[in-house]
Amino acid sequence: MSLRLSTVILPYLRWHEGGRAAWQRAEQLGFHTAFTYDHLSWRSFRDGPWFGAIPTLTAAASVTQGMRLGTLVTSPNFRHPVTLAKELISLDDISGGRITLGIGAGGTGFDATALGQEPWTPRERADRFGEFLPLLDRLLTEDSVSYEGRHYSADEARNIPGCVQRPRLPFAVAATGPRGLLLAARHGQAWVTTGDPNLYETGTPEQSVQALRTQTERLAEACGTIGRDATELDKVLLTGFTPDRGRPLESLDAFVDFAGRHQELGFTDLVVHWPIPDSDFAADEKVFERIALEAPAQLG
Numbered sequence: 001m002s003l004r005l006s007t008v009i010l011p012y013l014r015w016h017e018g019g020r021a022a023w024q025r026a027e028q029l030g031f032h033t034a035f036t037y038d039h040l041s042w043r044s045f046r047d048g049p050w051f052g053a054i055p056t057l058t059a060a061a062s063v064t065q066g067m068r069l070g071t072l073v074t075s076p077n078f079r080h081p082v083t084l085a086k087e088l089i090s091l092d093d094i095s096g097g098r099i100t101l102g103i104g105a106g107g108t109g110f111d112a113t114a115l116g117q118e119p120w121t122p123r124e125r126a127d128r129f130g131e132f133l134p135l136l137d138r139l140l141t142e143d144s145v146s147y148e149g150r151h152y153s154a155d156e157a158r159n160i161p162g163c164v165q166r167p168r169l170p171f172a173v174a175a176t177g178p179r180g181l182l183l184a185a186r187h188g189q190a191w192v193t194t195g196d197p198n199l200y201e202t203g204t205p206e207q208s209v210q211a212l213r214t215q216t217e218r219l220a221e222a223c224g225t226i227g228r229d230a231t232e233l234d235k236v237l238l239t240g241f242t243p244d245r246g247r248p249l250e251s252l253d254a255f256v257d258f259a260g261r262h263q264e265l266g267f268t269d270l271v272v273h274w275p276i277p278d279s280d281f282a283a284d285e286k287v288f289e290r291i292a293l294e295a296p297a298q299l300g
Contacts, residue, residue: 040111061095075106085139097164104174
């Protein structure tokens with residue numbers, strides 16, 4: 001299977017001052033999917049402009065035609081399954097069925113406590129995600145849902161007419177731990193990873209490849225637990241967080257080498273960050289566009 005190339009466009013640009021143009025250019029360059037982060041703010045962008053994911057994707061849907069769109073990733077940090085389901089069904093309708101929901105348990109970033117809650121422990125994040133994802137699955141596939149859980153509830157939540165995509169829009173589940181991988185196996189159409197965060201500062205590319213190999217093996221084990229073939233799931237690597245950092249975007253040859261090593265591990269999709277000057281995602285725009293246009297053919 002050929003390797004798909006997608007991008008993630010961070011929502012820091014005003015729509016009429018570069019935002020719309022970036023999404024349109026992404027489609028012109030042939031990216032399979034253009035994602036955006038679903039955060040209230042993020043790291044070095046915290047004190048600058050940052051816009052909402054769902055409105056941004058809605059606008060992007062109105063100025064693109066065939067490119068898929070999605071979040072990478074949504075989390076329970078400031079979302080509730082009932083309201084999120086309504087927004088996703090609306091977005092899937094507006095886009096003509098082009099939405100993929102990247103979703104994970106969330107972390108400890110700036111928006112983890114924005115609603116005034118105390119920081120959740122890793123176990124509590126896993127517990128919440130374990131309720132959130134199955135409930136969201138039901139909300140997107142059933143006309144009316146009632147549910148009473150420890151963390152989330154729904155009382156005759158209506159979601160008619162449902163998604164354009166049937167039985168619902170696809171989930172790309174971000175996970176590396178055993179509970180999350182099992183959720184990906186049960187509910188995901190794709191699995192997402194950024195690699196091993198412990199290797200980002202001091203690890204080597206070779207160690208990262210081995211860590212990713214181990215993650216894919218654990219995903220296969222989780223699928224085996226429920227009797228699912230792991231090859232049914234797309235495997236998505238969000239780049240920029242492995243020890244390679246931005247080096248794969250320095251040249252076409254560097255990217256093809258990087259992509260080929262990960263394609264051998266079974267990854268079906270690589271996601272690269274749209275260049276942002278003076279940031280962790282800075283890259284030469286001409287090289288970036290050449291990669292988008294030429295790398296997929298070389299990767300077969």
